[in-house]
Amino acid sequence: MTSTVITGIGELVTCDGTGAERLGVQHDAAVVVDDDRVVWVGSAAQAPAADEAIDVAGRAVVPGFVDSHSHLVYAGDRSAEFAARMAGEAYDGGGIGVSVTATRAADDQELARLVGARVAELRAQGTTTVEIKSGYGLTVDDEVRALRIAREFTAETTFLGAHVVPADYQDDRDGYLDLVTGPMLAAAAPYARWIDVFCEPGSPHAFDGDESRRVLLAGRSAGLGLRVHGNQLGPGPGVQLAVELGAASVDHCTSLSPADVAALVDAAEVTTATLLPGVEFSTRSPYPDAAGLLAAGVSVALATDCNPGTCNSSSMPFMIALAVREMGLTPAQALYAATVGSARSLRRTDIGRIAVGARADLTLLDAPSHLHLAYRPGVPLARALDLPAP
Ligand SMILES: [Zn+2]
Numbered sequence: 087m088t089s090t091v092i093t094g095i096g097e098l099v100t101c102d103g104t105g106a107e108r109l110g111v112q113h114d115a116a117v118v119v120d121d122d123r124v125v126w127v128g129s130a131a132q133a134p135a136a137d138e139a140i141d142v143a144g145r146a147v148v149p150g151f152v153d154s155h156s157h158l159v160y161a162g163d164r165s166a167e168f169a170a171r172m173a174g175e176a177y178d179g180g181g182i183g184v185s186v187t188a189t190r191a192a193d194d195q196e197l198a199r200l201v202g203a204r205v206a207e208l209r210a211q212g213t214t215t216v217e218i219k220s221g222y223g224l225t226v227d228d229e230v231r232a233l234r235i236a237r238e239f240t241a242e243t244t245f246l247g248a249h250v251v252p253a254d255y256q257d258d259r260d261g262y263l264d265l266v267t268g269p270m271l272a273a274a275a276p277y278a279r280w281i282d283v284f285c286e287p288g289s290p291h292a293f294d295g296d297e298s299r300r301v302l303l304a305g306r307s308a309g310l311g312l313r314v315h316g317n318q319l320g321p322g323p324g325v326q327l328a329v330e331l332g333a334a335s336v337d338h339c340t341s342l343s344p345a346d347v348a349a350l351v352d353a354a355e356v357t358t359a360t361l362l363p364g365v366e367f368s369t370r371s372p373y374p375d376a377a378g379l380l381a382a383g384v385s386v387a388l389a390t391d392c393n394p395g396t397c398n399s400s401s402m403p404f405m406i407a408l409a410v411r412e413m414g415l416t417p418a419q420a421l422y423a424a425t426v427g428s429a430r431s432l433r434r435t436d437i438g439r440i441a442v443g444a445r446a447d448l449t450l451l452d453a454p455s456h457l458h459l460a461y462r463p464g465v466p467l468a469r470a471l472d473l474p475a476p
Contacts, residue, residue, distance in 0.1 A: 088476045089120045089136035096144040096454045100127060101425045102441040108426075109418045109456075110439075117147065119446035121476045127440060138474045146455050148421060150214025150447030150470055151402035152428035152438045154242070155337050155360055155389035158204045159232040160222045161197060162188025164394045171369060181395045182222070182250045182291065189222040189232070198235045204392070205239045208400045212468030214447035215429075215437050217389075219282055221246030226270045233277035242432055244280035244313060245271065248301040250291040263297055267304035280334070281305025282313040285324035295323030302331050311433065317341045318365070329353040335360045335387065335431035340374045350384040358431035360387040361423070363408035364397035376423075377414030387427035388420065407463035417460045446473060 093116045103110030116133035118126035126134060167181045189197070201218070208216055218240050220232035229247050236243045247266040255262035271281070283301040286292035292315075293301065302312050311334050316324015318338035325346040328336035332353075337360040339350075350359050359379055366373045380386050388409055392400045399405075402424050409420040429438030436445050448471040451458060458467055 087121055088138060088474055089118060089125065090138040090140060090473055091133050091136040092117045092119070092140045092142060092147065092448070092471070093130050093133065094141040094143050094145075095130070095147045097146040097456065098127075098440070099146065099148040099421065099456050100440040101149050101422055102439040109422060117440060117448065119448075119473060122446050124440055124442055124444050124446050127442060140471070142450055144454060146451040146453055146458070147440070147471070148212075148449050148451060148456055149425040149438050149440050150449045151212050151424050151468070152432065152434075153208060153213045153216045153389050153392070153400075153402055154335065154387055154428040154431045155362060155391050156216055156218055156400075157221060157246075157391070157393035158201050158216070158218050159197060159220060159236055160185045160189045160394050161192035161200060162394065167395065168368065168398070183253055185222045185394050186224055186252060190225070190228050194231060194235070197231070198238065201235055201239060204400060208392075208402075209470045211401050211403060211466070212449035212470055213400070213402050214445075214449065214470050215242065215432070215434075216240050217242035217244060217280070217432060219244040219246040220274065220278075221249030221282075224249065224252040226265070226273050229270055230273045230277060233274055237277050241279065243278050244282045245274040245278040245305070245310065246282045246284070247271070247274065248283040248293055248298070250284060259297070263300060267300060271304055271308050275308040275310060278310055280313050281308075281310040282315060284315040285322060285327060286315065286319050287322050288320040295327055298324070298327055299331070302327070302333070306331070313337065317346065325349060329357050332356050334358065334433050337389070337391070338362055338365065339379070340366065340371065342374065347379065347382055347384065350379070351382050354383055354385040358385040358387045358427065360389050360428070360431050361409070361413065362389055362391035362397065363405055363413055364399045365391050366412070367408055368397040368399070373408075373412045375413070376409055380415070380419060385427065385430060386423050387431040388423040389428055389431075403459050403468050404463065407460045410460035411463070417457050420460060421456050
């Protein structure tokens with residue numbers, strides 16, 4: 087056991103306050119951690135002694151960001167597709183097949199190296215927990231391999247065999263669903279905490295409401311928690327399905343009807359709406375009304391959706407800046423959604439806040455205040471704090 091006292095904190099944001107003060111901002115504060123847990127939070131003048139000390143020289147300290155939606159297990163490059171989209175071509179989900187081909191062709195060692203580099207890139211920008219999905223394998227062996235590699239880096243792994251119908255099953259959707267809900271699920275479940283489905287009836291590559299229900303019910307029977315990609319490209323059944331089945335999260339929520347919002351309000355204790363503004367940025371699409379959702383009482387999270395097609399950004403600070411500039415959140419609301427909100431979407435209370443008993447996941451800002459995350463977009467202010475080895 088090695089305890090460390092962190093002092094010199096210019097502004098401590100615990101995200102563990104209550105009511106209007108839920109950001110829990112403290113000045114002249116110190117934090118003591120013991121191995122991987124926070125054991126004390128309070129006034130620097132009263133901080134107990136510890137084995138080690140770190141003086142952060144006036145920087146702000148916030149909870150490590152929780153990125154609850156990523157697709158980090160892939161090979162290949164789709165920057166040309168991005169350029170084409172910026173030149174006016176429409177996105178319909180079809181480019182995923184390009185990543186599937188490249189990912190299948192990569193060997194295990196190369197794929198693990200790529201994922202490790204991406205996780206390090208997230209951490210260097212302040213993210214301390216990341217959820218990682220499969221979904222670029224789409225065969226039994228390739229999906230299991232993706233989850234096995236993802237599990238080396240996070241406990242939050244998600245089976246996304248129902249990402250798209252792969253080219254080899256284009257004329258046999260039912261056959262692919264039989265595979266995903268049968269042998270593929272059985273092989274993948276030991277390596278996954280969650281199951282997800284790309285529910286988007288408007289895309290010929292993704293799945294409609296009935297197909298998505300089949301995938302989610304099979305996953306639930308296999309003991310997995312539920313997540314849904316829904317209502318991204320247009321109106322659809324994703325949100326209603328997620329709420330009905332008690333999913334932990336429905337992600338994108340770009341195109342919502344009043345009935346969808348009402349359902350999310352009623353389900354706020356169970357189902358979080360995870361917004362992915364990097365996707366709207368990178369596909370030049372209208373942003374969801376995050377401020378309206380929060381005002382209505384929806385549980386809102388922010389994540390990157392880091393993936394090779396529709397948002398190749400691993401930066402939670404960038405998502406916070408977008409949420410403030412483009413979706414109407416205050417800097418405080420955006421930071422809360424990127425920490426506590428995302429943790430809630432993973433049904434976790436040990437991350438996303440700085441409190442006694444929580445994980446010692448702290449992020450330093452080269453700034454005096456959390457306001458700088460949105461005030462100085464694109465500036466590399468945030469990094470995860472590395473603690474002395476136990
Ligand atoms: Zn996604």
